[in-house]
Amino acid sequence: MVTAPAPTPARADPPICRNPSDPGEMNIETPWHQRWLAPQRVWPFSTGARVKVAVIDSGTDSTHPQMAGRVATGFDALRGAPGGDVDCVSHGTAVASIIAAGQMEGVGFYGLAPGATIVPIRVSERNANDRAATGGDTVTGEVFARAIRRAVDEGAKVINMSVTLYYWDEDVEQAVKYAVDRDVVLVAAAGNQHQDGARPDPVPYPADFDGVIGVGAVDQNGARIRQSQIGPYVDVVAPGGAVVAATRVFGHSVWDGTSFAAPMVSATAALIRSAEPNLSAKEVTRRILATADPARGDAEAGYGGGVVNPYRAVTERLTTASPVAQPPLPDVPYDAAAVARAERWAVFGRWALWIGLPLAVLAVGVAVLAALLPRGRRTRWQPTRPSTPPAPTPELDEPEEAFFRVPTSTPRR
Template sequence: MPRPTARPALAAAAVALLSAFPAVPAQAAGAHRAAPGCATPPAPDRPVAETPWPQRRYAPQRLAALASGAGVTVGVIDSGVDRRHPQLAGRVDAGADFLDPGGDGSGDCAGHGTGVASIIAAEPRVGVAFQGLAPGARILPVRVSEQQVVEGRESGRTVSAVDFARAIRWAVDHGADVVNLSVVLYTDDPAVRAAVGYAVARDVVVVAAAGNLHDGGDPRPYPAAYDGVLGVGAIGPDGRRADFSQTGPYVDLVAPGGEVLMAAPGQGHRRAEGTSYAAPFVAATAALVRQYRPELTAAQVTRQILATVDPAPGDGSGGGYGAGVLNPYRAVTETGAGPQGPARRAVALAAGEADPALAARQARRAAARDRAVVVAAVAGAAVAGTALLAVVLPRGGRRRWRPAA
């Protein structure tokens, strides 16, 4: 059986989460290895065969024929991602470790990042109903914390806010098309704000958890509150805002975040709750849209997601639902969405650094766009030819002639 539901520290802690510890150098270029052994290794979990409620809501099999997130890289800046899990094997790239120098982001002592990554990209497997919403996407893990809850208390190291900002920039520079930030600071740090602006300026969709401190007075959460970021609140299986999910203008939309099933480090599955786990549903949707509509910019992807949400239950008052409830299928399939995106304007903060991934990413999207144009032209010609035959052949029959063999 999965462990009891837990609301993890990464999206519930105060500013100390990312600023109480000294800075740690980032990994050396070209060095790739797992993090050292965990002081408190995560307990093993068993596989869960039953269908989790978010999948009953979103029916990923309907999306599979349209998009899987293939060709899109999602940066998961978190506690690391365990690539040994059977549903993540072969889907996790070599990343970076800003907590232990030289690591590649594949060590996960908290289980948090592995769970987040699995909601995005876990591979379907026989006998297991759980799968990621964008199973064709690549995961780029960037490790910034090993914090977990031990005997009811938060325990473990985290990086400084400055290194958290460096981690965001690293993910952008190494090809992330979408960045998932299931971490929360409750102070406006200029380095983090500039790093988010760096990502927005380089056409990256940035998704962040809106925080779990509703009972604590809804302190303003960052990066969710920054311009250009999709701030995500949580709903439970009943479709209503989870009682812990924060409310405020920084909530742009909501997604499943209560009693969510996810992969556990090593193997098996577990359930947990928090806006941490609502954010990756939105990040996965962004990956689906980026594959299906490669011509869209990050800002347009954001507008598309917000314009295709489902209405919030009741009157949705109180700022807890934002624009409404995430609907991945509508986000992928609907065109000509009307609303112009979140009320918070998206700003690009110039940073001046070189961007080695930008040219490659733009070339990839240009190639995909060219392929889409060719396919559309061929399809259009086929339709026109069929229509012409439908008109000409009956007339030819009346004139007693047939097309040449």
């Protein structure tokens, strides 16, 4: 049995940030994840208008220039009072900006669904990506469950959960069922504690609950980032390595982790729900998974069903009808002039072969004759033979003068 949410108390004083974060620097270039997903292609069909996306996180800074007018008051689940539009660590602001940040002159970064409205639900004063962070209140199962229910009651049609619990909690599971029963698309980070094979990755919640889209993270090469977890709770992956997003106060920073891949999928859900408001949450989820692009690995390698593709998710339609056969390709029309022209070129080619070959032989003969003619003139066209070498001189015992001695005549008898 679902219990009714507690009445909302009057808004208390806003919290004082005990560990404020660096406001970062202004981003000028277009981040890689926006060049990859190319949200401008989707905007002629949908910008996420009239869709509320709840961001359960550290809050969202509504004073950031790119978030102004796009952030509702929301709810502070830590204090049990309205006012989720305050962020002490920038984590929630970064997540919300990936979804709905507006375009700004001179700034390359902007959100995927700038027409959506962010409903910030504040559950933590720590950076959920920083394991060594200390100080400040953080989420518990009770607070998390309260945040989910509040997001549903605030009218959110998509809930992004980039804060991860590493233990099962009954209150959170019941809150997830509460949202699923009310036709809300739930998206959660798959966690950043991959163990590199040393031991199984810890199970992340609420990503492991039924009805929740678990999101892993890839880098600009399409490879799973090292810390992105592997398990059956990873349904799809999205850019999450070195992505640019807004920081509190004013500026931008580079972020890593599944926390920043999840809002890419939440923004895609908002785009679909804006374009086709009659689709159920299950149909939206099915559309996102069915239109994912192929990844570098399969589900067992932490890639789920592939890489989210907002354009395909919005523009492609799913159907249960039988495939429709396309008509056969038409016959190529007969072109008499083209046939005649081809025949003329064929004849010309044959003549060129028969004429060119003898000419080539003649040219070779002329070249050989030109090389031999000077030599023939020098020899007067007579054959030349090598000269006979002189006979060797015999060795004589007599002196050399004996060689020239005149023999005496034989006496007559």
